[in-house]
Amino acid sequence: MADIRIENLRKEFGSFVAVQDSSFTVHDGEFLALLGPSGCGKTTTLRMIAGLELPSSGKIYLDGEDVTFNRASARDIAFVFQLFALYPHMNVRKNIGFPLLSQGMPRAEIRQRVEETARLLQIDHILDRSVSGLAGGDRQRVALGRAIVRRPKCFLMDEPL
DSSP states (O other), X not given: OOOEEEEXXXXXXXXXXXXXXXXXEEOTTOOOOOXXXXXXXXHHHHHHHHTSSOOSEEEEEETTEEOTTSOGGGXXXXXXXXXXXOOTTSBXXXXXXXXXHHTTOOHHHHHHHHHHHHHHTTOGGGTTSXXXXXXXXXXXXXXXXXXXXXXXXXXXXXXXX
């Protein structure tokens, strides 16, 4: 895992300020929960850390490296979205393994890592089921599995529970 340091992060959408001068550090192995009412900038902050939104000002450091303007693909961060963002045409196994397949990992290693992750999340018994027929809790665990299987530097989760 990695340290995340945010310095004076700000995001404006036109004249609306979604995030104003936010600064904090999350050290390797720590958990941080952002709490606040709807519209206060929690998701926008996560999206900027992940590289899905560019900040209006401020800095984002990952393991001491300034990644403020790096593309999301260059940050090695896993993001679990509030609404899961699963691929409905794929089964559980393919959903979890998709990030590894996209990286060109050998199929044998993908299979091993998917099965290991599924056991960790206690969903190994549903690997060959369609995600469209799963209950909400199982869908959530599939989305978590897709993040975990990559072994990224850090995890960002937007209302994962």
